[in-house]
Amino acid sequence: MPSHEQQTQADRLARLALNHAVEPADQHLGRLLEAHGPRRVLAAIRAGQLPDLDADPARRDRLADRCAGLRLRLEPGRVEAGLAAAEAVGARFVTPLDRDWPARLDDLGPQRPIGLWVAGNWCAETTARGDDAAHPQPLSIVGARACSGYGSHVAGLLGADLASAGACVVSGAAIGIDAAAHRGALAVGGSTIAVLACGIDRVYPRVHESLLRAIAQRGAVLSELPPGAAPTRFRFLHRNRLIAALGVGTVVVEAARRSGSLLTARLAGELGRAVMAVPGPVTSEQSVGAHELIRDGAILVATAAQVQEACANLADAPPTPARPSRARAADTSDEPPAVGRARTRARPGRAASAEPADPVEELVLEALFGAQTGTAKTSAGADVVALARATGLGPDAVFAALGRLAACGRVAKSGGGWVSVRGH
Amino acid sequence: MPSHEQQTQADRLARLALNHAVEPADQHLGRLLEAHGPRRVLAAIRAGQLPDLDADPARRDRLADRCAGLRLRLEPGRVEAGLAAAEAVGARFVTPLDRDWPARLDDLGPQRPIGLWVAGNWCAETTARGDDAAHPQPLSIVGARACSGYGSHVAGLLGADLASAGACVVSGAAIGIDAAAHRGALAVGGSTIAVLACGIDRVYPRVHESLLRAIAQRGAVLSELPPGAAPTRFRFLHRNRLIAALGVGTVVVEAARRSGSLLTARLAGELGRAVMAVPGPVTSEQSVGAHELIRDGAILVATAAQVQEACANLADAPPTPARPSRARAADTSDEPPAVGRARTRARPGRAASAEPADPVEELVLEALFGAQTGTAKTSAGADVVALARATGLGPDAVFAALGRLAACGRVAKSGGGWVSVRGH
Numbered sequence: 001m002p003s004h005e006q007q008t009q010a011d012r013l014a015r016l017a018l019n020h021a022v023e024p025a026d027q028h029l030g031r032l033l034e035a036h037g038p039r040r041v042l043a044a045i046r047a048g049q050l051p052d053l054d055a056d057p058a059r060r061d062r063l064a065d066r067c068a069g070l071r072l073r074l075e076p077g078r079v080e081a082g083l084a085a086a087e088a089v090g091a092r093f094v095t096p097l098d099r100d101w102p103a104r105l106d107d108l109g110p111q112r113p114i115g116l117w118v119a120g121n122w123c124a125e126t127t128a129r130g131d132d133a134a135h136p137q138p139l140s141i142v143g144a145r146a147c148s149g150y151g152s153h154v155a156g157l158l159g160a161d162l163a164s165a166g167a168c169v170v171s172g173a174a175i176g177i178d179a180a181a182h183r184g185a186l187a188v189g190g191s192t193i194a195v196l197a198c199g200i201d202r203v204y205p206r207v208h209e210s211l212l213r214a215i216a217q218r219g220a221v222l223s224e225l226p227p228g229a230a231p232t233r234f235r236f237l238h239r240n241r242l243i244a245a246l247g248v249g250t251v252v253v254e255a256a257r258r259s260g261s262l263l264t265a266r267l268a269g270e271l272g273r274a275v276m277a278v279p280g281p282v283t284s285e286q287s288v289g290a291h292e293l294i295r296d297g298a299i300l301v302a303t304a305a306q307v308q309e310a311c312a313n314l315a316d317a318p319p320t321p322a323r324p325s326r327a328r329a330a331d332t333s334d335e336p337p338a339v340g341r342a343r344t345r346a347r348p349g350r351a352a353s354a355e356p357a358d359p360v361e362e363l364v365l366e367a368l369f370g371a372q373t374g375t376a377k378t379s380a381g382a383d384v385v386a387l388a389r390a391t392g393l394g395p396d397a398v399f400a401a402l403g404r405l406a407a408c409g410r411v412a413k414s415g416g417g418w419v420s421v422r423g424h
Numbered sequence: 425m426p427s428h429e430q431q432t433q434a435d436r437l438a439r440l441a442l443n444h445a446v447e448p449a450d451q452h453l454g455r456l457l458e459a460h461g462p463r464r465v466l467a468a469i470r471a472g473q474l475p476d477l478d479a480d481p482a483r484r485d486r487l488a489d490r491c492a493g494l495r496l497r498l499e500p501g502r503v504e505a506g507l508a509a510a511e512a513v514g515a516r517f518v519t520p521l522d523r524d525w526p527a528r529l530d531d532l533g534p535q536r537p538i539g540l541w542v543a544g545n546w547c548a549e550t551t552a553r554g555d556d557a558a559h560p561q562p563l564s565i566v567g568a569r570a571c572s573g574y575g576s577h578v579a580g581l582l583g584a585d586l587a588s589a590g591a592c593v594v595s596g597a598a599i600g601i602d603a604a605a606h607r608g609a610l611a612v613g614g615s616t617i618a619v620l621a622c623g624i625d626r627v628y629p630r631v632h633e634s635l636l637r638a639i640a641q642r643g644a645v646l647s648e649l650p651p652g653a654a655p656t657r658f659r660f661l662h663r664n665r666l667i668a669a670l671g672v673g674t675v676v677v678e679a680a681r682r683s684g685s686l687l688t689a690r691l692a693g694e695l696g697r698a699v700m701a702v703p704g705p706v707t708s709e710q711s712v713g714a715h716e717l718i719r720d721g722a723i724l725v726a727t728a729a730q731v732q733e734a735c736a737n738l739a740d741a742p743p744t745p746a747r748p749s750r751a752r753a754a755d756t757s758d759e760p761p762a763v764g765r766a767r768t769r770a771r772p773g774r775a776a777s778a779e780p781a782d783p784v785e786e787l788v789l790e791a792l793f794g795a796q797t798g799t800a801k802t803s804a805g806a807d808v809v810a811l812a813r814a815t816g817l818g819p820d821a822v823f824a825a826l827g828r829l830a831a832c833g834r835v836a837k838s839g840g841g842w843v844s845v846r847g848h
Binding site: 300 | 578
């Protein structure tokens with residue numbers, strides 16, 4: 001019988017393999033992981049027997065299809081290549097079994113990441129749950145990419161003042177508010193964490209190469225995606241849940257009406273974190289979202305002291321049983337991956353009229369777009385297996401989604417494969 | 425026995441006389457008025473028998489003193505002079521007995537004005553309680569005198585948009601936010617009401633002569649003070665309660681930390697009105713008060729539509745028994761006049777350190793200052809009777825306050841009278 005350490009080691013390796021196959025926030029897989037552990041789930045996928053892990057016969061057909069999709073992604077050599085790419089940028093893989101796993105992410109329940117890739121001074125930064133005064137309290141600052149000078153100024157001030165007060169500024173390393181918040185923290189020699197929506201070995205956005213390097217030197221950079229993974233809208237969406245979960249509170253500094261930052265803030269609220277927003281001129285489009293958030297109950301904050309006060313008040317408040325302690329625990333949908341419909345309202349950068357309601361269709365469209373422009377470019381269009389591999393969905397689910405998308409003219413057959421039709 | 429109409433006429437005349445003697449918001453007199461009616465209260469003052477109207481022996485001594493002070497103000501010919509001055513500017517006296525009395529002021533309870541001087545299109549404007557769709561809904565807009573260009577812009581926009589939507593904009597005709605709100609309403613041919621803190625025959629501030637004329641032509645100008653009354657800080661404070669009570673809601677557009685507008689907003693809340701504030705840049709001192717107000721529970725509003733939505737929601741909400749329907753009903757203090765201590769925190773234009781805690785002392789200081797600079801200038805200092813006449817307080821109360829103020833070096837004897845000492 002294997003020792004406890006051997007079991008831990010095997011679990012870690014299983015999570016590493018699954019990390020390369022499963023897309024973020026896949027709560028169906030997450031539930032199977034909770035119930036059976038990573039080794040059994042991985043073995044079941046490899047053996048094509050994932051359906052056997054679910055007692056509900058109604059879900060078996062769909063699971064068989066998912067299983068086929070995930071198997072396509074368990075390519076030999078992929079894990080080794082990922083580890084090598086991570087090592088080249090000084091990153092390592094951390095799992096919930098490790099001492100430096102950020103326990104706050106456990107609040108995500110079945111949407112908890114399978115593992116995290118981390119670079120920089122990870123250990124010292126975020127292992128504490130914030131109730132430990134010796135560690136910096138993580139605070140998330142998010143906001144518009146297309147921010148105003150005012151927004152950039154205030155994000156920089158907040159980042160600097162919070163870092164000076166001993167907090168660790170968590171953000172997404174994006175252009176705009178994110179960058180200003182990181183820079184504010186760095187400028188005062190403070191601690192800051194960047195959460196990426198792509199592989200940790202990629203530099204995105206390109207213009208933030210030196211910023212990301214500085215963050216890794218002074219704080220930490222992390223991602224739940226395997227090395228090499230490209231940033232996609234789907235991944236940006238789910239990256240936001242990590243920012244929301246890592247902070248004891250989330251501050252929105254400038255957000256337009258349908259900004260993705262509002263989604264992060266709402267998710268932080270669902271996770272029981274403090275939700276805060278910085279007001280601005282009512283004549284500024286960039287503050288409309290922040291004002292709406294305050295009208296919906298977020299705490300108006302004008303200073304770093306008010307941010308810390310809001311988080312302290314939250315910590316002092318008695319637990320509220322009415323609020324679900326695990327995010328989306330009430331979501332009983334079995335459709336993987338779990339982009340809830342309630343969340344699609346606030347997707348970044350989308351016009352309301354062009355919004356596809358179905359998350360599977362959107363993943364397929366995104367993969368098709370990647371196939372037509374990315375490194376896996378094919379002149380003949382992408383076939384169903386390639387799309388299943390790209391999305392982590394099952395071939396049947398991909399085929400059904402292609403049929404629905406073709407019916408409304410968004411995709412078409414081309415040379416034995418599929419292409420997206422103008423507008424996407 | 426006199427007819428009902430004769431009684432009404434006599435009551436109206438009694439209120440007219442009392443209006444010239446009693447300072448605004450005198451809730452002790454207000455309670456006696458509620459219990460005994462204006463004719464009995466007036467007769468009791470004239471006969472020096474005001475204490476007989478109060479059953480509580482503990483209050484009798486103080487009432488005897490008040491009675492002496494009020495008698496000093498019931499000078500012969502004063503009412504006639506007041507009526508003539510009002511007529512000269514097209515104003516008339518309206519009492520709670522009249523059909524065009526604004527019923528919302530009744531919510532002020534014992535602090536309800538004894539009567540109002542009105543000029544302009546009064547009748548059509550504010551007799552309705554807002555539940556009557558045929559009448560414009562009064563909405564109060566208040567804010568800083570020293571406002572920013574942003575604040576002035578937003579106040580003008582709100583005034584115009586609310587007036588365009590059929591609301592009547594209520595404000596205080598002050599420089600800054602008030603003027604911008606009035607002008608916004610006038611610019612779209614809308615309705616607006618200015619509530620003054622001086623006699624209706626006076627133009628204050630002087631630079632608003634043409635603005636006040638325009639308001640009287642298109643809307644209405646009103647004051648609870650008798651014609652000729654000078655604007656004092658005490659009167660500005662209590663003018664604010666009329667602005668709070670007249671509107672179905674109060675919007676604060678820019679307010680510094682200790683702005684008097686915050687007082688108006690808080691009072692509006694106590695009266696069960698909608699309390700709203702417009703956010704601004706957190707880098708602007710002029711928005712600090714508005715942001716604090718929102719943090720304390722005021723509704724953030726960015727547009728006229730949101731203002732109207734907040735007022736509509738308030739109207740739809742079930743009555744909350746916890747909220748006192750009459751302002752300051754819980755205040756059992758018998759000290760006239762009723763400048764509650766809780767309110768002094770937000771007095772406009774005062775540094776915290778120089779704040780006199782006692783409202784009677786403040787009234788005496790204000791009257792002394794007026795005596796030293798105003799038309800009633802005396803080289804010998806003001807005597808106790810003159811101060812009692814100027815304040816409406818009793819001579820004993822004035823004398824006691826002078827003693828306390830002398831003890832801390834704020835007033836001194838000079839040539840048989842009293843003068844205030846440097847700094848006031």
